[in-house]
Amino acid sequence: MTEPTRPRRSGLRGFGHDGPSPWTDLDRPPLDSARLRRDLVLPGGFWTALDVVTETGSTNTDLAARAKEGEAEGAVLVAEAQNAGRGRLERQWSAPARSGLFLSMLLRPAAVPVERYGWLPILVGVAAATTLGRVAEIEVGLKWPNDLLVTVDGAERKLGGILTELSGGAVIAGLGVNVSLREPELPVPTAASLTLAGAKVADRETLLRALLREFAELYGEWVAASGDPHASGLLPAYAGRCTTLGRPVRVQLPGGRELVGEAVAVDGDGRLVVRTPDGNRTPVAAGDVVHVRPEQG
Known part of the structure; x- marks a missing residue:
């Protein structure tokens, strides 16, 4: 039998427009969508669809279009690479193919008042930090928001980072996590990856599976409590991981x-409470x- 030709390694950016093999970087194997669906899309379970695409502009944009067409709650869209990923304030989010987890989730929390939807990015953050801390065995903090x-x-x-958007009466919750980026690949020096942080586990399928299970559990508790951050336990869980508090x-x-001041609390509406030097406490909804x-003495 003829030995198969070893795939030619391409640049670190992975997929090109002509669609090379997903095995061009052997340290970054592609996700197995069929296996993920088998493990996560279960009868009676929360997740109703899970698709993995080779490359797209933005998973949030794609899933938002599906929401407007009536896609059911619990759909997940994962991209191996995004070429127009967005963060807060329309900042661009880019990374080499298969170097991270880039996904969006379609949520329809009908039992939750719309004014409590602002807790959803916080919920995604708690689920992600909890999962990565447990599975990758590293400390992950949450910077508000x-x-x-x-x-x-x-x-x-x-x-x-996390970006949530409303579309067609649904909430699209997007999450991007750098998994295997090497130092020269970082978009800015202040970025990091699980690998650079010394993660014990950096297998993307293992992380994604655990993350979606954790999120579904926390989301179910939050919806059952009608989005109440106290009754669901979300507020104390977030406060315990928020590195902004006390700073x-x-x-x-x-x-x-x-x-300018000290971040002293997150209130019941998810706002950051800042105590200014004159002692006033100002809640911040967006910023x-x-x-x-701290200044050195």
């Missing part, structure tokens, strides 16, 4: 304004938070 943080070489760096922060607010290093 929706960043996953790890420590690499003594510095706090961003591991991933000096600078919050860049909409309209170019800035708020870009910078963790400020």
Whole structure:
């Protein structure tokens, strides 16, 4: 029998527009969608569909279109590569093919008042941090409102992010986590990956399977409590992992304004409460938070 030709390794960016083999980077095997569906899309279970695509612009955009067409709750779309991934404030999110988990989930929390939908990115963050901490065996913190943080070489760096959007009466919850990015591949020096953070497990299928199971459980508890962050246990779970609390922060607010003080709490509406130097406590519903290093005495 003729020995099969070893696939030619291409650049770290993985897939090109002409669709090379997903095995061009042998350290980054493709996800097995059939196996994932067999394990996660179960009769009576929460997940109703799971699709893995080789490349797309944005899983959030694609799943939002399906939501408008009436797609059922519990659909998951995973991309091996995104070429137009978005984060908060329309920031671009890009990474080499198969180097991370890039997915969106379609949610229809009909039993939850719309004013509590703002807890969904926090719920995704808790599920992701809990899963990665347990499976990858690393400390993952949550920066308000929706960043996953790890420590690499003594510095706090961003591991991933969350973006939720409304579409067709549904919520599309997107999550991106860097798994195997190497130092030269990082989009910015303040980014990180599970591998760089010393993760014990970096197999994407293992992580994805555990993450979706964890999310489904937490989401079920949150919906059963009509989205109440106290009754569902979501608020204390988040506060326990939020690295923003107790820190000096600078919050860049909409309209170019800035708020400086100490992050002292997350309130019942998911807002960050900042105590300014004059003692006032100001709740912030939206803003870009910078963790400020304490001044050295």
